[in-house]
Structures are given as C-alpha cells and as structure tokens.
Amino acid sequence: MSGISAFYGGKSILITGATGFMGKVLMEKLLRTSPDLKVIYILVRPKAGQTLQQRIFQILNSKLFEKVKEVCPNVHEKIRVIYADLSQNDLSISLEDMQELLSCTNIVFHCAATVRFDDHLRHAVQLNVIATQQLLLMANQMTKLEAFIHISTAFSNCNLNHIDEVIYPCPVEPKKIIDSMEWLDDSIIEEITPKLIGDQPNTYTYTKALAEMVVQQESGNLNMAIIRPSIVGPTWQEPFPGWIDNTNGPTGFIIAAGKGFLRFIRATPMAVADVVPVDTVINLVLAVGWYTAVHRPKSTLIYHCTSGNMNPCNWGKMDFWLNTTFEKIPFERAFRRPHVEIASNRFTIKYWNAVSHWAPAIIYDFYLRLTGRKPRMTKLMNRILRTISMLEYFLNRSWEWSTYNTEMLMFKLSPQDQKVFNFDMRQLNWIEYIENYVLGVKIYLLKEDMAGIPEARQHFKRLRNIRYLFNTALFLIVWRLLVARSQMARNVWFFIVSFCYKFLSYFRASSTLKA
Ligand SMILES: CCCCCCCCCCCCCCCCCC(=O)SCCNC(=O)CCNC(=O)[C@H](O)C(C)(C)COP(=O)(O)OP(=O)(O)OC[C@H]1O[C@@H](n2cnc3c(N)ncnc32)[C@H](O)[C@@H]1OP(=O)(O)O
Ligand SMILES: NC(=O)C1=CN([C@@H]2O[C@H](COP(=O)(O)OP(=O)(O)OC[C@H]3O[C@@H](n4cnc5c(N)ncnc54)[C@H](OP(=O)(O)O)[C@@H]3O)[C@@H](O)[C@H]2O)C=CC1
Numbered sequence: 022m023s024g025i026s027a028f029y030g031g032k033s034i035l036i037t038g039a040t041g042f043m044g045k046v047l048m049e050k051l052l053r054t055s056p057d058l059k060v061i062y063i064l065v066r067p068k069a070g071q072t073l074q075q076r077i078f079q080i081l082n083s084k085l086f087e088k089v090k091e092v093c094p095n096v097h098e099k100i101r102v103i104y105a106d107l108s109q110n111d112l113s114i115s116l117e118d119m120q121e122l123l124s125c126t127n128i129v130f131h132c133a134a135t136v137r138f139d140d141h142l143r144h145a146v147q148l149n150v151i152a153t154q155q156l157l158l159m160a161n162q163m164t165k166l167e168a169f170i171h172i173s174t175a176f177s178n179c180n181l182n183h184i185d186e187v188i189y190p191c192p193v194e195p196k197k198i199i200d201s202m203e204w205l206d207d208s209i210i211e212e213i214t215p216k217l218i219g220d221q222p223n224t225y226t227y228t229k230a231l232a233e234m235v236v237q238q239e240s241g242n243l244n245m246a247i248i249r250p251s252i253v254g255p256t257w258q259e260p261f262p263g264w265i266d267n268t269n270g271p272t273g274f275i276i277a278a279g280k281g282f283l284r285f286i287r288a289t290p291m292a293v294a295d296v297v298p299v300d301t302v303i304n305l306v307l308a309v310g311w312y313t314a315v316h317r318p319k320s321t322l323i324y325h326c327t328s329g330n331m332n333p334c335n336w337g338k339m340d341f342w343l344n345t346t347f348e349k350i351p352f353e354r355a356f357r358r359p360h361v362e363i364a365s366n367r368f369t370i371k372y373w374n375a376v377s378h379w380a381p382a383i384i385y386d387f388y389l390r391l392t393g394r395k396p397r398m399t400k401l402m403n404r405i406l407r408t409i410s411m412l413e414y415f416l417n418r419s420w421e422w423s424t425y426n427t428e429m430l431m432f433k434l435s436p437q438d439q440k441v442f443n444f445d446m447r448q449l450n451w452i453e454y455i456e457n458y459v460l461g462v463k464i465y466l467l468k469e470d471m472a473g474i475p476e477a478r479q480h481f482k483r484l485r486n487i488r489y490l491f492n493t494a495l496f497l498i499v500w501r502l503l504v505a506r507s508q509m510a511r512n513v514w515f516f517i518v519s520f521c522y523k524f525l526s527y528f529r530a531s532s533t534l535k536a
Contacts, residue, residue, distance in 0.1 A: 023435070023442070024434075024435050024438055028311045029055035032055075032059055033058075033127050033165075034061050034127065034129075035062045035122060035130070037107065039061075039063035039064070040080065041133070042266055042269070043172065044063075044132045045085060045266070047132065048100070049086055050259065050307060051307065052086075052089045052093050053089045058099065060099060060125075061099055062121075063102055065102050066104070066105065078097075085266075107148055110151065112155050112156075122163070124163075126163050127314075128167055130172070130306060131171045135148045135149060137225060138224070139411065140225065141211070142210050142228075145225060146198060146231070147202070150199060153236065157169070157236065167244060168244045168246065169243050171247045173248065174249055175295070176420075177226055177232075177233055179418075181420075182421065183421045184421070184423070186423055188233045188236070188323065191227075191230050192219060195232075222414040237321065244314060246318075247321060249323060249324065249325050249327075250327075251327045252270045252415070253270065253299050255462075257301060258300060263458060265458075267466075268466070270412075273408060274361075274408075274412075275343065278361035279355070281356040282356050282378075282402065283405055284357070284362065284373065284377040285361070285362050285364060285369075285370055285373040285374065285378070286362075286363050286409060287364065288340075289417045289418075290337030290340070290363055291335050292416065292417055294338075295420065296328060305324060312430055316433075322426050324424075325426075327424065330423075332448075337363065339451075342452055342455045342456075343455060344359070350474070351474060352467060352469065353477045355477070355481065358484045358485055365417065378406065382399045382401070385398045500514075
C-alpha cells in the first residue's frame with residue numbers, strides 16, 4: 022500500500038475552501054486513496070439559497086465523486102460540515118464546533134481564498150490575510166495537530182522575475198495593513214490601493230504575499246509548509262481527464278475563443294504558459310502534508326508547483342494547439358468560426374479589436390434589434406475585453422521558479438507513492454492535455470453533448486459561407502463606391518478588365534492553335 026495513503030488513514034483532516042475548485046479535488050483524492058481516514062472537517066458557508074448540507078450533497082453526488090463511491094460507499098459519513106464564514110473576524114464557528122476542531126484535528130489544508138483580481142482590498146485582506154491569521158491562531162491551540170499546509174500562489178511574488186522557495190518581505194508589514202483596514206473607509210482604501218500594492222498587478226497577488234508573511238510570523242511551533250501553484254488547469258489524469266468547474270485563468274478565454282467571440286489576444290508567443298493540472302497540484306499537496314507531518318522539517322518549506330522549468334509550454338504553442346483542437350472538438354452554436362491569434366504589439370491588437378471584436382458585435386446587435394430582440398453582443402464583448410485587460414499582465418511575462426524542494430520531495434517518495442501521488446510535470450503531454458482541456462470545458466462547463474459534434478461542424482460550414490458572402494458583398498460595395506467617386510479607381514478597374522480580357526483571348530487563341 023502507498024505510504025502516503027496509509028498515513029492519512031485514521032486521521033481527522035480540516036479543509037478550508039473545500040467547495041472550491043482545488044478543494045473538491047483534494048477531498049476526492051483523499052477519500053479515494055485513504056477511505057479509512059477518520060473524518061474530513063470542512064468549513065463551509067451557505068450560498069446561493071442552499072444550506073450547507075445541500076451544497077455538500079450536490080458536490081458528493083457529482084461526477085467527480087463517482088469513483089470515490091466505489092471505494093468509500095459511506096462517503097457522506099466521512100465528511101463533517103462545519104458552518105464558518107472566513108470573512109468574519111472570529112470565522113463564525115460555533116463554540117462546540119471549535120472545541121471539536123481544536124481537540125481532534127491532525128492536519129489542516131488551508132485552500133480558501135478570494136481569487137478575484139479586482140476584489141476590494143478590504144475584502145481581499147479579510148479573506149486572504151486575516152482568515153489565515155485566525156486559522157493559525159486556531160492551529161496553535163490544536164492539541165493533535167501534525168501539519169498545517171497553506172496554499173498560496175506562484176504569483177505571490179510576480180513583481181520578481183526569478184522566484185526562490187523563500188518568503189519575500191512585503192514593503193508594509195501585514196499587521197499595519199490589517200490595522201489600517203479597521204479604521205479607513207472603503208473610498209480611501211480604494212484611493213490608496215495602487216500605492217499599497219506597488220508593483221504587484223492586483224489585490225489578489227498582493228494579499229497572497231501578505232498571507233505568506235503572516236504564516237512566517239505567526240506559525241509559532243507549527244509544522245508548516247506553503248505550496249505555490251502557478252495557473253491551475255483541469256485534471257490531467259485523475260479521477261478522469263479534463264475535469265474543470267470554473268472559468269478562472271485560461272478557461273474563460275478558451276470558452277470565448279471556442280465560441281468564436283475572441284479572435285485576438287495580446288500575448289507574447291514565447292512567454293511561458295505556466296499551467297499545472299489540478300490533480301498534479303493536489304498530489305503535491307498530499308505528499309507535502311505527509312512529509313511535513315512525518316519528517317518535520319526544521320523550517321517552513323515552500324514548494325513551487327509549476328511547469329515552466331521542467332516541461333515548458335508557451336502561449337504561442339498553446340494558441341496553435343487550441344485552434345487545432347477547436348476544429349476537432351467544436352463547441353455548439355459558435356458566433357464565428359473559432360480562430361484565435363496572438364500578437365504582442367498594442368497597435369495591432371487595437372486594430373483587430375476594432376475590426377474583429379467590436380465591428381461584428383455591433384453588426385450582430387443591430388441585427389438583433391432589427392429582429393425585435395434584445396442586443397447583448399457588445400455587452401459580452403465589453404466583459405471579455407475587460408477580463409483580458411486584467412489578465413494580460415500574465416500573458417506577456419515569463420517567470421522562473423526554483424523547484425529544489427519539490428524535486429527533493431519527489432525523491433523522498435517510495436516508487437508506489439510516486440505513482441499514486443504523481444506530481445512530475447515532465448510526463449505531461451501538452452497536446453493531449455490541451456485536447457482534454459477543451460473536451461472538459463465542453464462537457465463539464467458548457468454541458469454540451471458529444472452527439473452534437475456533427476451539427477457543430479455543419480454550423481462551422483454555414484459560418485464560413487456567411488463569411489465568404491459577407492466579404493464578397495463588402496468588397497463589391499466598397500468597390501462600387503470607389504468607382505463612382507474616384508478616377509484612379511476607374512482606371513484600375515479598366516486596367517484589370519482589359520488585362521483579364523487579353524489573357525482570356527490569348528488563352529483561347531493558343532488552345533485553338535494546339536487543336
Ligand atoms: C493564447 C491562447 C488564448 C487562450 C488562453 C489565454 C488566457 C490565459 C490567461 C491566463 C492568466 C491567468 C493568470 C492567473 C495567475 C494567477 C493564478 C492564481 O493564483 S489565482 C486563480 C486565478 N484567478 C482568476 O483567474 C480570477 C480571474 N478573474 C477575475 O478576477 C474576474 O473574473 C474578473 C475580474 C476578471 C471579471 O469579473 P466580472 O466581470 O465581475 O466577471 P465574473 O467573474 O463575475 O464572471 C461573470 C461571467 O463571466 C464569466 N467569466 C469569468 N471569467 C471569464 C473569462 N476569463 N472569460 C470569459 N468569461 C469569463 C463567468 O463565468 C461569469 O458567467 P456567468 O456566471 O455570469 O454566466
Ligand atoms: N485556481 C488557480 O489557478 C490557483 C489557485 N491558487 C490558490 O488555491 C486556493 C484554492 O483556489 P481555487 O480552488 O481555485 O479557488 P475557488 O475560488 O474555486 O475556491 C475558493 C474557496 O474558498 C471559499 N471561500 C471564499 N470565501 C469564503 C468565506 N467567506 N467563507 C468560507 N469560505 C470561503 C469558497 O467557498 P464558496 O464555495 O462558499 O465560495 C471556495 O470553497 C486559493 O488559495 C488560491 O489562492 C493558487 C494558484 C492558482
């Protein structure tokens with residue numbers, strides 16, 4: 022049996038952010054590989070009119086958990102849902118629940134965060150920094166705690182080009198930021214945010230960096246580790262390829278490109294597209310949990326979970342493979358035939374934004390209005406382009422992350438664990454992964470049926486014919502206007518017509534001679 026699976030057997034594990042993208046995959050893998058674990062405590066808040074139980078019921082009955090049920094039929098009994106709101110200073114955990122957590126928890130995986138780039142600094146500090154501080158305070162009182170694993174991001178220091186496995190100090194101490202959030206009002210915070218975040222691109226990366234400092238300062242005697250994944254994509258292998266449930270990172274763009282809305286994007290073709298599959302990240306998380314608890318390293322170790330240094334892919338290649346895959350696995354009801362191109366020049370992008378994004382959106386909305394329907398394309402385009410502008414920072418830079426700790430850990434695993442908890446990115450085949458990415462988006466996010474592929478292809482053909490027709494009509498209109506107004510255009514027209522006539526006469530004469 023795998024040593025890591027055996028380690029989690031009989032353990033009480035606390036997970037924050039279990040209802041999120043990574044949290045679900047973490048719960049699934051834990052239950053599948055260590056079905057004899059004692060309990061998983063999850064801190065959850067009610068959401069979208071659903072109670073805590075309803076939320077968890079829905080997750081455990083989803084496709085992601087199908088395999089788990091084969092090895093762990095009593096999966097519902099293994100999960101203990103605890104009401105918590107991490108945006109409250111005391112986390113809103115009841116006294117009873119708190120006592121149980123403090124006396125029983127063996128391992129903590131802290132995944133919860135706000136991952137929005139445009140979040141108000143107050144909210145981002147509350148969730149990413151203060152909640153981490155509160156959890157550390159709790160962890161310091163947990164009598165049976167063996168390890169506390171904090172999930173950060175590889176971009177917490179994205180203001181640097183080369184990032185080592187160390188915690189970099191922030192210009193302003195987290196304590197001062199936390200204090201100031203208490204007495205400054207929202208509008209003042211908004212005003213000073215650009216100054217505070219300095220050369221960080223957004224409040225998300227900034228507060229994740231602050232949280233790392235909090236971990237360094239307040240971990241006391243805890244066995245701590247920090248994991249920094251880069252851009253987390255769908256599953257590579259487990260429990261099945263291509264599973265994804267949100268539009269973060271490249272996923273929203275893949276939808277927009279596959280549906281034909283997005284045709285140009287400002288990106289540097291050679292910049293590294295540092296995507297890592299979610300199951301790889303979770304395998305590393307579990308291996309780190311085991312290593313930290315069993316080997317008790319003297320200091321907090323940081324693990325980079327990245328692909329760039331071991332098996333790099335760049336945005337140019339990703340773009341090419343995506344376009345090829347869209348032909349093979351088309352999305353239904355595309356707006357235009359999908360073909361996304363990348364360019365690094367701002368002016369080129371401005372031009373193509375006008376021609377290829379705004380013009381079709383305006384024309385389509387005009388058509389919708391004419392046919393008595395509500396226009397929606399310009400609004401959608403606005404949203405897509407706003408999102409792009411926020412993510413462009415990550416598409417035009419490359420980072421180097423050192424991965425000594427991650428590689429060290431790989432060698433510490435038994436051959437069996439290396440298989441069950443594989444986080445070796447060198448084995449990833451990008452073309453296959455991107456195909457499964459698109460397939461996963463189609464099935465799990467867009468909820469499209471594979472049986473609809475022939476119809477989607479037919480739709481592509483119709484779109485191509487519409488484009489030919491549109492281009493020909495546009496050419497004829499422009500030409501007609503030019504011929505009517507310009508002597509030079511008329512001259513060019515007569516020249517072309519006489520040239521064609523001469524060419525045809527010559528061709529006819531030479532074919533008569535041969536005969
Ligand atoms: C080269 C080939 C081209 C393809 C690939 C290129 C793209 C690569 C981009 C990679 C960059 C990623 C870098 C990430 C680095 C940090 C990673 C992490 O640590 S942290 C983890 C990473 N964290 C992140 O990635 C968070 C980044 N995202 C955000 O912060 C926010 O979404 C926002 C501020 C950008 C937009 O806010 P707002 O306008 O309020 O919009 P809402 O959010 O409220 O959603 C409204 C609707 O839009 C939908 N939708 C959402 N996203 C996209 C999309 N990209 N597009 C289209 N649609 C999108 C969404 O489903 C929803 O639909 P519905 O439910 O209404 O039907
Ligand atoms: N996805 C990525 O590309 C990357 C993610 N990361 C890090 O990984 C971790 C997990 O990210 P991911 O799973 O993608 O994020 P998600 O947004 O999918 O999940 C966030 C989780 O945090 C929970 N949460 C948010 N606010 C509260 C709150 N007030 N009270 C209780 N729970 C709350 C959410 O609960 P609810 O369901 O109720 O909203 C959800 O379970 C984060 O720390 C993130 O910084 C790092 C690098 C890349």
